[in-house]
Amino acid sequence: MNEKRSTRRTYPDGSTILQNNIARFFLGISIGVKSTTVPIYTAESSPPAIRGALTMLWQTFTAFGIMLGYIMDVAFVNVRPDIYLNWRLMLGSTCVAPIVVCCMVWFGPESPRWYMKKNRCSKAFQCLLRLRGVPLLAARDLYYMHVNIRVEKNMKAGRNLMKEMFTIPRNRRAAQSSFLVMFMQQFCGVNIIMYYSSVIFVNAGVSANTAILASLGAGILNFLFALPAIKIIDTWGRRPLLLWTFPIMSICLFFIGFCFWIESESVRLGLIIFGIYLFMIAYSPGEGPVPFTYAAEAFPLYIRDFGMSAAVAITWGFSFLLSVCWPSMLITFKPQGAFSFYAAWCLIGWVAIFFILPETKGRTLEELDQVFSISTSTHAKYQLRMLRRRIGNLFGSKIEVQGEETFSSAP
Structure with missing residues (x-):
């Protein structure tokens, strides 16, 4: 819709x-x-x-x-x-x-991207002028939208969106x-x-x-x-x-x-x-x-x-x-x-x-x-390391973190 x-x-x-x-x-x-x-x-x-x-x-x-x-x-x-x-x-x-x-x-204003998808570039530019207020910024964002929509169309072609929402990491x-x-x-x-x-x-x-x-x-x-x-x-x-x-x-x-x-x-x-x-x-x-x-x-x-x-x-x-x-x-x-x-x-x-x-x-x-290209396990390990670091800083102790320097709250 x-x-x-x-x-x-x-x-x-x-x-x-x-x-x-x-x-x-x-x-x-x-x-x-x-x-x-x-x-x-x-x-x-x-x-x-x-x-x-x-x-x-x-x-x-x-x-x-x-x-x-x-x-x-x-x-x-x-x-x-x-x-x-x-x-x-x-x-x-x-x-x-x-x-x-x-x-x-x-x-x-209508969504500028919606106008761009319908190849109504002049309307999209007018919307961006209202939203950005500066012609240069509006032109820049219009170009970004044009490039992104072209890439998006190529990516959508022949694809099952429901399947790819779960199969692409x-x-x-x-x-x-x-x-x-x-x-x-x-x-x-x-x-x-x-x-x-x-x-x-x-x-x-x-x-x-x-x-x-x-x-x-x-x-x-x-x-x-x-x-x-x-x-x-x-x-x-x-x-x-x-x-x-x-x-x-x-x-x-x-x-x-x-x-x-x-x-x-x-x-x-x-x-x-x-x-x-x-x-x-x-x-x-x-x-x-x-x-x-x-x-x-x-x-x-x-x-x-x-x-x-x-x-x-x-x-x-x-x-x-x-x-x-x-x-x-x-x-x-x-x-x-x-x-x-x-x-x-x-x-x-x-x-x-x-x-x-x-x-x-x-x-x-x-x-x-x-x-979102970073894996969930990598993100979770990083958050765990940061948690250990904060706890160490809080209690003034040194905690060795694999792959990183030793963190300490002491000077």
Whole structure:
């Protein structure tokens, strides 16, 4: 679909369960297309120095939209609940923002690479002038795109993209890294909180209205703490954001689960809210924006659309699976066991990211071919050597590292 034309988003509403499910089905299709198209469009249009920040803006404003949804919930929760007008207004209000976005899309430039693929070079140059602002830079990037698209066409000719995504080592490593961060975006536990926050708060002992109000706080924090990542994703990098935030998320989930053993209702509720809010603060600048930014830039040009689509399918597929399984997990394992399950996955994800995930900060899309040409085992051994070095520096001891000099924190 990305090869043919742009996408538009609509959100139909319904008054029965069947109509609502049909509406959600088509909404899910549009969300999947948007999740694939927007990061690719941004990655193709952005210069390397700010590509990460611009690519993650879509995730930031997705968090903004979620926050608006919670605000609408709070605003309409008590509006004629006797005739079920409240939830109709909650759902119906969500059509306003997409209408505004649809109007804004027409004023934005098309992807220059898309124009180049259609041999509309003058249109591509005009788009690059709008995006770069300097004719020389626009001409340079136009030439790079021309050369890369020629190479891409030659590489695509007669090839099975699905097969090559796993058989060619460079593609396989990009898929491995992208699928890992997409998988962990769901198994870090964020969507069980976003989807079922009101249910969690009700289980903690509050009324439904109070639970909706408490959920609003999580939505606000999700948006506010995504804003700093716009700056630090291109200064700190993708790996550090993930490695710093996953342990915090794990601790928060263990904390939330164990708080359900507290007998005092007021204390239990306060600590659960505190744990959920702290979890959202850790998630928003890390595992929130990084996966889609990473997947949009990791794949080589000729397979990027296919690879990004597969990565998005993974995250939304597991999102569906987790949303279906969570109520049963609460009954079977109780809140303590259910939250601990995802806390353990955060620790597993931290280990996998530390040893497997390469850094992509500040690299051109072409330079990333060299980054992913390094084997996973070589990368893991290097990270292990660096870990030993840091531990040695931390404790002031000398650690011999094979193939490198002796590192010491002593002068």
